[in-house]
Amino acid sequence: MESDTEVADRLAAISSESSQPDRLTEYLSLLKSLLETSSLSSNGLIIFGRLIITSPSMxxxxxxxxxxxYITVLCAGTSMEKKGTAQLHLEKRDEESISTWEEIGKNAFQGEENGEIRKDVVEGVLNGGGISGWCDEQVTVLKHLYAHLLQLEDDWYGAAKALMQIPLEGTSRLISDEEKLAVYIKIVRLLLECGEWGQAQTYFSRASLLIHVTKDKETNLAYRLSQARLFDFSARFNEAAQKYHEVSFDGAVAEEDRIQMLKAAVTTSILAPAGPQRSRVLAALNRDDRVHTALPSSLSVMLRKMLLEYIVRTEEVKEFEQGLEDHQRAKVEGGGTVLERAVREHNVGACGKVYDNISFEALGNVLNLDSDAAEMTARRMIEQGRLRAWIDQPLHSLYFESRSSHDADAEAQGTAGGLGVEREEKDVEPRLWSERWDDRIRETSLKVEALAEQIQQKGLIPIAAVA
Incomplete structure (x- = not known):
């Protein structure tokens, strides 16, 4: 094995060669000797690679x-996908010798220890700086290789950073939109793996501008899955559930992965805020037979309870919580986790199926909250148009505006007390509470006057004689 000094001296001597063919032969001879040594060293290979890409006289x-x-040797024996910007275009005269050099590379870097040397060489060459402009294509392939090697070690963020350093805009190379799109989506997926969804959103936005240029099914699938996961990370659970459910039907996805997507769809639909949109998502999932046959029974039971608006108990919440990812356990404003908030809001709506009205103290007992927190939960849902109800502040109670079933006598008569005063159903409008309170008082006063007038007309109460 040649020492670092000997390698540097030989490179200097080769650089002084006047004949380019002789210089080429000497460089390749030195590279071969560095690779076929009995004890492989990263230093000599780094010195060699750095000289090639930084020498002003090259x-x-x-x-x-x-x-x-040199890059062919480093890539030999890896599972890196060589297409798009990760594809190396060699000189035609060198194509015949590719298999020979690949074999040399496989033998040189086989084994775990030599595999680590490969990564050190790639890292050392890339981190030296001063790279010449003529080798953009080769350096780009080297960055793809570095990202691939980091990915094998589950260093998702490091792999994403390596790809971020690839110049896709304003370079001398002509890079197609489809190749740029592939790099952006790969960065997004790597960032999502390590939970960096804020940065992932930036690169996803760039990919969104280019997604129309591709007809590749794999790229489109990766885009849709990335979109679903971004919705998931950003707590837009209704949209995440819809996207996951769509992907779960794609035949290009392996059966096992489709079931995972379906499971993610059910999970995010349960975490979504209570309201009409979530009800539609839950209904769509409930109609999917796979939910009841391929998923754990605890998930399908939880989904049906949410759909049918049954009250969910604490022990059921704890069982469901065990399958959540870290970002789905995040704390939310007002206290508790995302799941606890979703269940609380669901149980408020479920109470509307059982009661006409409920005190905030009793509602707090159902939600495992104090009465003030229970009132705040109901108030927020009403303000956001997700609960048809109104608050009686003096009585400290919540009145629900609609129920799935009514009292049998009231249903038969269709009136209040049989006096012809029809009950009106109105949509809950997001207005100021003071305005809604005034409207309630006005409506109640008009109804009282109408009742009094009808009582008099029917002669149910005799008018007192005037003295």
Whole structure:
């Protein structure tokens, strides 16, 4: 094995060669000797690679050919997908020797220890700075390789950073929109793996501007799945559930992965805020037979309880919580986790199916909250148009405006007390509470006057004689 000093001296001697063919032959001979040594060293290979991409006297005739075979050696034996910007275009005259150099690379970097040397070499070459402009394509492939090696070690953020450093705009190379899109989506997926969804959203926005250019099914699928996961991370659970459910029907996805997508759809639908939109998502999932046959029974039971607006108990919440991801356990404003808030709001709506009205103290007992927190939960749902109800502040009670079933006598008569005063159903409008309170008083006063007038007309109460 040659020492670092010997490698540097040999490189200096080769650089002084006047004949370019001789210089090319010497470079490749040195590279081969560095790879076929009994004890592989990263330092010599780093010195070699750094000289090729930074030397101001390096000609393109020699540099492109040597660097192309150097990268071929480093990529040999890896599972990196070589397409788009990760594809290396070699000189035609070198295509015949590719298999020979790949075999040299496989032998040199086989084994865990030598595999680590490969990563050190790639990292050392890329981190030196001063890279010449003529080798953008080769350096881009090297960055893809570095990202791939980091990904194998589950260093998702490091792999994403390596891809972020690939220049896609304003370079001398002509990069198609489809190739840019592939890089952006890969960055998004890596960032989502490590929970960096804020940065992932930035690159997803760039991908959204280019998604129309591709007809590749795999790219479109990756885009849709990334969108679902971004909705999930940003707590837009209704949209996440819909996207996950759509992906779960895609035949290009393996059966096991489709079931995982379905499970994610059910989970996010349960975490979604209570309201009409979630009810539609729950109904769509409930109609999917796979929910009841392929998923754990606890999930399907929880989904049906949410759909039918049954009150969910604490022990059921704890069982469901065990399957949540870290970001789905996040704390929310007002206290508690995302799941606890979703269940609280659901139980408020479920109470409306059982009671005409309920005190906030009793509602707090159902929600495991104090009466003030229970009132705040109901107030927020009403303000957001997700609960048809109104608050009687003096009585400290919640009155529900509609129920799925009514009292049998009232249903038969269709009137209040049989006096022809019809009950009106009105949509809950997001207005100021003072305005709604005034309207309630006005409506109640008009109804009282109408009742008094009808009582007099029917002669149910005799008018007192005037003295």
């Amino acid at each position: 000609t393109m005739y020699v540099g492109r050919r040597v660097l192309g075979l």
